[in-house]
Amino acid sequence: METMDREDDKELWDVLGHVPEPTLSPFFARNVVRSVRQKATRFDRMRGWFGWRRLAAASAVVILVIGVTIATHHPVSQTPAKNDSDVVAKIDPQDYDVVADLDELIAWDENSVWEDKPTL
Numbered sequence: 001m002e003t004m005d006r007e008d009d010k011e012l013w014d015v016l017g018h019v020p021e022p023t024l025s026p027f028f029a030r031n032v033v034r035s036v037r038q039k040a041t042r043f044d045r046m047r048g049w050f051g052w053r054r055l056a057a058a059s060a061v062v063i064l065v066i067g068v069t070i071a072t073h074h075p076v077s078q079t080p081a082k083n084d085s086d087v088v089a090k091i092d093p094q095d096y097d098v099v100a101d102l103d104e105l106i107a108w109d110e111n112s113v114w115e116d117k118p119t120l
Helices: 009-016 030-040 042-049 053-073 084-089 093-108
Strands: none
Touching: none
């Protein structure tokens, strides 16, 4: 890159020679300090972004999405059972023995000696 000499463009250098130097306002320092203080910090910008309105709207959307997800993945069965006798026919005979044993266990627990006479 070449540097520009005074002889290259005399008119430009003459115009630049007649331009007055910029002067600063006596209140320049005060204005700079005020603008620095007024600039929002990163925390202030984040706090402003998470206002009550936005949080309420975001919460409503999240609840709606969760509700739709639950409703689509766990649909409620609206079809009635074809025939209740089919369900009873599918029960294994051994299950009846287990239920009878459970009934006996419950009856024994209700008549247990331990409940009548506490040892404490």
